[in-house]
Amino acid sequence: MATLRQIAEQTGVSISTVSLVLNHRDQGRVNPEVAQRIRLVAQQLGYRPNTLARSLRTNRSHILGFISDEIATTPYAGRLILGAQDAARSMNYMLFTVNTNGDRTLEEHEIDALKQYGVEGFIYARMFHQATTIPSSLHDAPTVLVDGFDVDHRVPSIVPDERAIGFDATEYLIQSGAQRIAYIGAADRVTIADTLRYEGYTRALRQYRINHDMALTTSVTFNQAAQDKVSALIEQERPDGVLCFNDARAWYVYFAAAQLGLRIGKDLSVVGVDNHRVSAETMAPRLTTVDLPHYEMGYWGAMRLISMIEQDDKSAHIPQALRDTLPNLQEQEAHIHCTLLKKDSVRHQ
Known part of the structure; x- marks a missing residue:
């Protein structure tokens, strides 16, 4: 195993300088080019610090x-x-x-x-x-x-930055041409993220002078009750864009669209949040999402x-x-x- 002395000899510096660099205490003390050379030589020689000895010392x-x-x-x-x-x-x-x-x-x-x-x-x-x-x-x-x-x-x-999530996603839907943008929120314990994303959603609508229609907003949990609420919103209000609290809730929108003969990405634009690989990569068409x-x-x-x-x-x-x-x-x-x-x-x- 390489030692501090061997690294010092090969780089032409003192053992104390090598110690400063390899213990991340070189900032402002050692020339950056010298520090980089020491790290490179230590890597080449396969240097590994003795953690137990260092802890005792x-x-x-x-x-x-x-x-x-x-x-x-x-x-x-x-x-x-x-x-x-x-x-x-x-x-x-x-x-x-x-x-x-x-x-x-x-x-x-x-x-x-x-x-x-x-x-x-x-x-x-x-x-x-x-x-x-x-x-x-x-x-x-x-x-x-x-x-x-x-x-x-x-x-x-x-x-x-939850507010920015809501704003950025809604702005993207607006820039894609959507004017009636629904928000599918969460009616469970993740209330802080839901509240802040909803604030970002409404701020984007205001900034682009789009009417905030409360009929386009709903909050759901999971399973059949959630599907029923989302399906009713899509059928009755006919949004052209939907921001979902997360990718899981986007499944309900996809299913509702299929029931009504609407094409995702053409008749109806959808954005989720999470970049949950199972959802975001298996939905067809692939789901636009916000990566946490x-x-x-x-x-x-x-x-x-x-x-x-x-x-x-x-x-x-x-x-x-x-x-x-x-x-x-x-x-x-x-x-x-x-x-x-x-x-x-x-x-x-």
Whole structure:
């Protein structure tokens, strides 16, 4: 295994300089070109830090805890964990993940267990955008909330920009030629996201001077009752565009259109939200949808947490491909913009 001394000898710098670079403490201390050369040589030599030795020497574990309620069992939201893991790995941290299934007693037990492993900070993740109270057991540890907002404003947080989702999707429908745009909302627990997306929808209508007809708005849950409400709206109000709270609700619109002989993407334009692969890629025609940036939120959460732990802004370590996407790491209540994926379900002018 390569040593710091070997890397120093091959790059012509001191061991302390190599240590600064490989421990991500080189910003403002080491010439960027020299730092890049050190990292390249370390990679070529197959250098791997001795985590246990470093922990004993510095009294630091370089371990982050990822606590979720149900998210670890949600397939598409698993990218949240992947984003956090990739960010942690890039900074030589390890991510320990636990799933509590929303059980507060189990949650307290897992937090205590993670602390016994020397976890330096916590990512507290929600399954969907919601108001959240951070457990008191995390008040003494660096913590970042992902996909929720802290009602007590104790910790930094990141959520999707829900208003922008509603606005961007509605604007796209308007620009495609739609004038009677329906909104199929959620009549269940995801009320915050639904309320904010609806606000974005109505703002777009106002901005483009389109009448907001309340008859074009409905909220549904699932199954036959939901299908009946959506089918009645499509048949009676004949919208030419529909924004659905999520991809799952777009299925009802597709089915209603088929019953009425309407062609999706021609007679009726439809936009969903989630980019749930099962829905968005199997519907015919393919569903235009808004991608919720779970990976990016996880990445931001981990980088924000590491910045807190090390008391040093880690923005310079974010890959160039993500820099234009992620909010500033210093934001306390960050909102991340979501990408509209244009496919075949919206009529093209």
